[in-house]
Amino acid sequence: MSASIQSSGGVITCRAAVAWGPGQPLVLEEVEVAPPKSMEIRVKVVCTSLCRSDVTQWQSQAQPDLFPRIFGHEASGIVEGIGDGVTEFEIGDHVLTVFIGECGRCTHCRSSKSNMCQNLGLERRGLMHSDQMTRFRVKGRPAYHYCAVSSFSEYIVVHSGCAVKINPTVRMDRACLLSCGVAAGIGAAWNVADISKESTIVIFGLGTVGLSVAQAAKIRGASRIIGVDINPEKFEKGKTFGVTEYINPDECREPVQQGWGVTVTLGVPKTKPEVSTHYAFLLTGRTLKGSLFGGWKPKSDLPSLVDKYSNGEIKLDELVTHEIPFERINDAFDLMREGSCLRCVIHMQKEL
Numbered sequence: 330m331s332a333s334i335q336s337s338g339g340v341i342t343c344r345a346a347v348a349w350g351p352g353q354p355l356v357l358e359e360v361e362v363a364p365p366k367s368m369e370i371r372v373k374v375v376c377t378s379l380c381r382s383d384v385t386q387w388q389s390q391a392q393p394d395l396f397p398r399i400f401g402h403e404a405s406g407i408v409e410g411i412g413d414g415v416t417e418f419e420i421g422d423h424v425l426t427v428f429i430g431e432c433g434r435c436t437h438c439r440s441s442k443s444n445m446c447q448n449l450g451l452e453r454r455g456l457m458h459s460d461q462m463t464r465f466r467v468k469g470r471p472a473y474h475y476c477a478v479s480s481f482s483e484y485i486v487v488h489s490g491c492a493v494k495i496n497p498t499v500r501m502d503r504a505c506l507l508s509c510g511v512a513a514g515i516g517a518a519w520n521v522a523d524i525s526k527e528s529t530i531v532i533f534g535l536g537t538v539g540l541s542v543a544q545a546a547k548i549r550g551a552s553r554i555i556g557v558d559i560n561p562e563k564f565e566k567g568k569t570f571g572v573t574e575y576i577n578p579d580e581c582r583e584p585v586q587q588g589w590g591v592t593v594t595l596g597v598p599k600t601k602p603e604v605s606t607h608y609a610f611l612l613t614g615r616t617l618k619g620s621l622f623g624g625w626k627p628k629s630d631l632p633s634l635v636d637k638y639s640n641g642e643i644k645l646d647e648l649v650t651h652e653i654p655f656e657r658i659n660d661a662f663d664l665m666r667e668g669s670c671l672r673c674v675i676h677m678q679k680e681l
Contacts, residue, residue: 345482361466371410376502377480378403395455398473403508404480405501427627428476430490452477503645514541516623526550535563540570547571
């Protein structure tokens with residue numbers, strides 16, 4: 330089942346991994362991908378990596394009506410089609426997709442204090458930002474998007490504000506990691522916590538995001554980087570990224586979270602999204618800060634992170650624990666649920 334263009338600039342038929350219901354195994358289906366509309370581009374996905382949020386939302390029963398659905402959002406690809414009004418991209422450009430965009434015009438985009446674009450923010454209804462419709466059809470019915478990206482398809486349509494042009498010499502099977510988790514961790518350390526030299530930090534969870542926080546803290550000169558995780562095997566990996574000490578909370582008799590300082594939240598909670606605390610904690614100098622995508626403005630800031638990887642300033646290769654062909658995408662989900670991988674890179678095209 331290879332991709333085919335039905336008409337010039339028209340509908341493309343290709344393979345996509347479709348979820349037909351919450352937690353159900355993905356099925357490789359033939360889908361139709363519409364041409365890009367105004368201010369959109371169509372991208373041939375080269376590589377995509379599986380993020381924990383894909384798994385969390387795939388398992389969630391909160392939105393059972395948003396199926397069939399195509400998940401995935403950490404992706405690298407090549408621009409194949411351009412919609413009306415798009416001037417910053419050309420056919421053949423290498424791009425990263427991003428789950429929040431940057432329109433460059435709204436109040437938030439023009440402010441240095443926010444990266445939450447008012448026009449291209451986090452999309453939760455499985456549709457495109459521009460017209461609240463889908464660009465996929467499977468078996469004669471619409472298929473919903475995920476984060477307005479849906480990178481578990483050989484071809485996708487995204488808003489031009491949700492794509493970032495990158496240097497074509499950069500490895501696409503590594504750059505895709507910067508579309509979400511790695512960038513979020515680095516940004517949380519640099520932009521949100523603003524870690525300073527000789528500081529002490531504690532990281533709860535040594536997955537991809539936590540290890541990215543660790544390497545960012547090490548670059549900033551933190552003196553103690555304490556990793557907290559229930560899996561002791563992660564400490565050895567953590568050392569590679571700068572973790573100096575390890576705590577297994579299952580082996581502690583006292584609360585791990587004792588102390589004062591700044592707490593930065595990251596990721597998508599599986600359950601109980603509400604946060605509560607006693608006012609006395611705030612009076613004693615504790616601070617709680619939220620973070621989405623590490624505070625980065627994607628189009629403005631991601632190219633510099635890609636350059637840092639190219640220059641050897643930040644690590645990506647060491648976070649890739651598995652690489653699989655698109656046909657085995659369910660294996661990636663199994664590995665993530667088992668806790669057996671950090672990032673699994675999925676190679677989308679058969680020639681790869």
